[in-house]
Amino acid sequence: MRGLTEAASLTVPLIVNFGSPFRIGLGREPTLADSYGCFAAGLFAGPIIMDSDGAAECIQINFTPLGGRLFFGLPMSELADRMVALDDLADRDINQFARQLADLNSWEARLDLAEHFVGTRLDRASRANPAIGWAFSQLMLKGGDIRIDALAEKLDWSRRRLVASFREEIGLPPKSVSRIIRFNAAQALAAKGTAAGWADIAAACGYADQAHLTREFTSLAGCPPTAWHPGA
Numbered sequence: 001m002r003g004l005t006e007a008a009s010l011t012v013p014l015i016v017n018f019g020s021p022f023r024i025g026l027g028r029e030p031t032l033a034d035s036y037g038c039f040a041a042g043l044f045a046g047p048i049i050m051d052s053d054g055a056a057e058c059i060q061i062n063f064t065p066l067g068g069r070l071f072f073g074l075p076m077s078e079l080a081d082r083m084v085a086l087d088d089l090a091d092r093d094i095n096q097f098a099r100q101l102a103d104l105n106s107w108e109a110r111l112d113l114a115e116h117f118v119g120t121r122l123d124r125a126s127r128a129n130p131a132i133g134w135a136f137s138q139l140m141l142k143g144g145d146i147r148i149d150a151l152a153e154k155l156d157w158s159r160r161r162l163v164a165s166f167r168e169e170i171g172l173p174p175k176s177v178s179r180i181i182r183f184n185a186a187q188a189l190a191a192k193g194t195a196a197g198w199a200d201i202a203a204a205c206g207y208a209d210q211a212h213l214t215r216e217f218t219s220l221a222g223c224p225p226t227a228w229h230p231g232a
Contacts, residue, residue, distance in 0.1 A: 019055045027048075065169070
């Protein structure tokens with residue numbers, strides 16, 4: 001697998017790898033120094049380019065940003081814009097979980113263990129900041145089309161406090177998350193394969209015009225929209 005590009009998303013992954021490491025570059029081609037076996041990653045407002053020799057075998061567990069906050073027990077700002085090897089997380093339980101998965105001989109047993117471990121850990125986790133949970137849900141409900149000042153006013157917070165707390169809990173500031181929400185909505189519309197062109201998709205997803213969509217798409221996917229989905 002050479003040069004696989006993944007566009008920006010609101011996914012916080014945990015990768016437990018049983019084979020050859022991946023080489024991963026954030027917004028650029030990876031080098032040999034960018035090798036990762038078992039790792040976690042936070043949000044990144046740009047494309048991720050991944051290389052593999054084809055011998056990788058792994059389990060990938062995807063969390064929402066708030067789910068990642070609960071599971072890892074860390075501010076998501078500590079994982080944002082980077083991959084972190086599980087050994088560097090210094091979380092004994094997660095590292096033991098990864099070793100137990102590697103010791104199992106069947107995928108069914110691995111998936112059963114993963115479901116049990118993740119569910120148990122989330123059940124025992126401390127709750128996330130409810131104010132940030134609400135702000136994040138509002139961004140999702142509004143498709144990213146809501147002013148940050150309006151969210152801060154509803155919370156009776158300053159804009160600075162909201163942005164700082166949001167970045168700590170989610171990993172990126174609200175404006176960056178709004179960009180990804182709109183972008184993912186445009187991807188979803190294009191993937192439906194309807195007759196709508198990119199100008200219509202831009203209007204439906206809250207972009208100023210098609211040129212605005214093209215700039216955002218290139219920034220977040222690493223290519224213009226027509227290259228990502230030529231049929232739209």
